[in-house]
Amino acid sequence: MIKNKKDSFKALLESWNDLENQNFFHNYKMTNIHSVLITGANRGIGLEFVKQFIKLGSNNVNYIIASCRNPEKASELNDLAKVNENLNILKLDVKDYSKYNEFYNNLFSIVGDKGLDLLINNAGILIRSELDDITPEKMIENFEINTVTPLMLTKSLLPLLKLSAQSKKRTIVANISSKIGSIDDNTSGGRYAYRASKTALNQVTKSLSVDLKSFGIECTAIHPG
Numbered sequence: 001m002i003k004n005k006k007d008s009f010k011a012l013l014e015s016w017n018d019l020e021n022q023n024f025f026h027n028y029k030m031t032n033i034h035s036v037l038i039t040g041a042n043r044g045i046g047l048e049f050v051k052q053f054i055k056l057g058s059n060n061v062n063y064i065i066a067s068c069r070n071p072e073k074a075s076e077l078n079d080l081a082k083v084n085e086n087l088n089i090l091k092l093d094v095k096d097y098s099k100y101n102e103f104y105n106n107l108f109s110i111v112g113d114k115g116l117d118l119l120i121n122n123a124g125i126l127i128r129s130e131l132d133d134i135t136p137e138k139m140i141e142n143f144e145i146n147t148v149t150p151l152m153l154t155k156s157l158l159p160l161l162k163l164s165a166q167s168k169k170r171t172i173v174a175n176i177s178s179k180i181g182s183i184d185d186n187t188s189g190g191r192y193a194y195r196a197s198k199t200a201l202n203q204v205t206k207s208l209s210v211d212l213k214s215f216g217i218e219c220t221a222i223h224p225g
């Protein structure tokens, strides 16, 4: 169980290494990543993803797009963008579906005809809920952010993902899941809202991986812990 930021960072690195072991970034390591979008990138694991992509260098990653709800308050991201010209910050509340078209256009104006190579659906929430305090509202809120929005954002950005795939490069949708979403691993019970949202995200990811295969788009769920 991840208890603090240090553990979380360690988990991220372990997960990163796992990805490399699974050849997740196989092509990306050696060839150019044209573009990567990370949602919920102003803090936590999303921000760490941004830092890791910056470390690869702008020759290897042409466009890093970090989206967050309040760019004006994202001080660490803004500081990074001042000294890394391949880092772009875009505003996106993943729940604000009415803004998806505008977000698409803003993203297209950055990545252009080469499209989006890597979409990391990272934004998520953990609503603490045990049997004595679970409510319909908690279930629905956690489900919407963690399960519905990764699917709807992926659907909305499909034309950009297809542009990337058409260029015969590797195109990947990575949904950030959780060990807590594993049915097999659930020996301690509780955490109804969060657990269910991540289990459902795994199922969404599986369907996406089947549906997008013919377009050359891979879809995977990864978990930091």
Ligand SMILES: NC(=O)c1ccc[n+]([C@@H]2O[C@H](COP(=O)([O-])OP(=O)(O)OC[C@H]3O[C@@H](n4cnc5c(N)ncnc54)[C@H](OP(=O)(O)O)[C@@H]3O)[C@@H](O)[C@H]2O)c1
Pocket: 002, 008, 011, 039, 040, 041, 042, 043, 044, 045, 046, 068, 069, 070, 092, 093, 094, 095, 121, 122, 123, 124, 125, 126, 145, 176, 177, 178, 179, 223, 224, 225
């Ligand atoms: N940390 C762990 O141990 C762990 C373990 C397994 C899985 N995960 C998963 O990893 C992902 C990142 O976790 P974390 O630990 O980095 O969480 P975190 O520190 O709480 O950060 C969550 C991020 O999601 C953003 N977010 C929440 N609701 C949003 C919305 N409606 N629109 C846009 N962004 C929104 C937050 O933005 P604001 O700053 O604006 O709130 C923040 O940037 C999540 O999907 C989480 O479930 C984490």
